[in-house]
Amino acid sequence: MIEVNDIHKSFGDAHILKGISTTFEKGKTNLIIGQSGSGKTVFLKCLLGLFTPEAGSILYDGKDYSTLSENEKRNLRQEMGMVFQGSALFDSMTVEGNVKFPLEMFTKQSQSEMRDRVNMVLKRVNLVDAHNKFPAEISGGMQKRVAIARAIVMNPKYLFCDEPNSGLDPKTAILIDDLIKEITEEYNITTIINTHDMNSVMQIGEKILFLKDGLKEWEGTKNEIFKTDNEAVTNFVYSSDLFKKVRQMYIEERH
Amino acid sequence: MNYLASIGSYSMMVVEVFRKPTKWRIMKSLILKEIDELVYGSLGIIIFISFFIGAVVAIQTALNLTNPIIPRSLIGFATRQSVILEFAPTFVSIIMAGKVGSYITSSIGTMRVTEQIDALEVMGVNSLNYLVFPKIIAMLFYPFAIAISMYVGIFGGWLAGVFGGFLTSADFVAGLQTDFVPFHIAYAFIKTLIFAFIIATIPSFHGFYMKGGALEVGKASTTSFVWTSVVIIILNYILTQLLLG
Ligand SMILES: Nc1ncnc2c1ncn2[C@@H]1O[C@H](COP(=O)(O)OP(=O)(O)O)[C@@H](O)[C@H]1O
Ligand SMILES: [Mg+2]
Numbered sequence: 001m002i003e004v005n006d007i008h009k010s011f012g013d014a015h016i017l018k019g020i021s022t023t024f025e026k027g028k029t030n031l032i033i034g035q036s037g038s039g040k041t042v043f044l045k046c047l048l049g050l051f052t053p054e055a056g057s058i059l060y061d062g063k064d065y066s067t068l069s070e071n072e073k074r075n076l077r078q079e080m081g082m083v084f085q086g087s088a089l090f091d092s093m094t095v096e097g098n099v100k101f102p103l104e105m106f107t108k109q110s111q112s113e114m115r116d117r118v119n120m121v122l123k124r125v126n127l128v129d130a131h132n133k134f135p136a137e138i139s140g141g142m143q144k145r146v147a148i149a150r151a152i153v154m155n156p157k158y159l160f161c162d163e164p165n166s167g168l169d170p171k172t173a174i175l176i177d178d179l180i181k182e183i184t185e186e187y188n189i190t191t192i193i194n195t196h197d198m199n200s201v202m203q204i205g206e207k208i209l210f211l212k213d214g215l216k217e218w219e220g221t222k223n224e225i226f227k228t229d230n231e232a233v234t235n236f237v238y239s240s241d242l243f244k245k246v247r248q249m250y251i252e253e254r255h
Numbered sequence: 256m257n258y259l260a261s262i263g264s265y266s267m268m269v270v271e272v273f274r275k276p277t278k279w280r281i282m283k284s285l286i287l288k289e290i291d292e293l294v295y296g297s298l299g300i301i302i303f304i305s306f307f308i309g310a311v312v313a314i315q316t317a318l319n320l321t322n323p324i325i326p327r328s329l330i331g332f333a334t335r336q337s338v339i340l341e342f343a344p345t346f347v348s349i350i351m352a353g354k355v356g357s358y359i360t361s362s363i364g365t366m367r368v369t370e371q372i373d374a375l376e377v378m379g380v381n382s383l384n385y386l387v388f389p390k391i392i393a394m395l396f397y398p399f400a401i402a403i404s405m406y407v408g409i410f411g412g413w414l415a416g417v418f419g420g421f422l423t424s425a426d427f428v429a430g431l432q433t434d435f436v437p438f439h440i441a442y443a444f445i446k447t448l449i450f451a452f453i454i455a456t457i458p459s460f461h462g463f464y465m466k467g468g469a470l471e472v473g474k475a476s477t478t479s480f481v482w483t484s485v486v487i488i489i490l491n492y493i494l495t496q497l498l499l500g
Contacts, residue, residue, distance in 0.1 A: 088374040
């Protein structure tokens, strides 16, 4: 579980996060939604410790990041996995090299133990024939799978995904979303996903946090989001025709 | 731009490079890769340029040597002095600021814009140590390349001088041995080592702290080349004054 208390983040004069508080539960896919530029990535990078908020606190299962020693921070880091928007695979390494990298860096496992672990996670993300390919040689969907495999290879307690299905075709996007949700439940991870895609909300949303201009505009569950009266949320949700129809159905159901 | 702030963050970067070291087993293979890429991979161009510049220095000296009282062996002497003192350590380093420097800036800059550096940081890797340290160590081998440059440059001068009919081989060799000052070699290699450090770190700085996308990677490479060359030229002046002046 991650608890966020009133965090603020600025870059120079630009106040990006203006006091966000929320909690993200274990074993659930927590979604952060909002328009481009609403601060989703900055928020996620604060949760990851890549950015340090000027004010507020973040507690990881009760541990306050800012009060930890260097050593404890490093240990906490190893409990986090991150899937970047563009996958961020190391392009000088093969698929296998990418997934093995955290193991080589931070464990004392033997080569064969590492190979077993890498095979296992690559199989888990349904990628079996790409071990020796380089990131530039595989499709965007496969790159995302490798990125997920790399993020979970150390058995993280927390998984962060920044727009995991951006740039993918709708079918692949759904597969990736489902994969993240399955992994979250299987390993009981606290998963936080940034997205501006309503399909993902429909597909895998459990808890949903709506950001607008660096503030929490709304939060709730998937069912609640289709019923809310919050104008900013409904504008966002019903920006697509499909969801306008879904809303219509809800309303008809109520009568 | 605020130069003082840049010098400050450059210095802080250099300190950070030596903190929180990466596992030796991994670092070792990174260093070998960088030696291959930065030093070994540059030998071809270094040999090519050195040979021809050495030859041109010999020909220019010969053509300007119209006074019959001055011995022809001066051609060998002049080739040796210019190749060892300036051409190999300084001129070749400026070429390397272009070749190796732009490679370093664009490879680190690409890692920055594609969030690969963030990925390293998230895992808890000291990305500056991981990326820059192996380059600094690899560039410790750069003086070997410069030694080869000196040798090939002088050989080029000999070939052009003797086969161009400007002087005999014996005269050239006699010129090479005239007034030899061993400290000049030390001076040349002290310069080379310092330039090696500059070539490894200034382009890394420009790549590591760049912002933006692919277009900015190209711009960062250009800026990094300009600054690396400027710093080499200024340090060359200061070191020459300090060591020989
Ligand atoms: N490193 C940074 N430095 C300065 N401004 C930034 C930085 N990162 C993000 N921003 C700004 O913060 C705002 C929110 O960006 P971001 O979190 O990336 O939005 P989203 O992910 O929701 O599309 C944007 O206006 C962006 O320009
Ligand atoms: Mg974003």
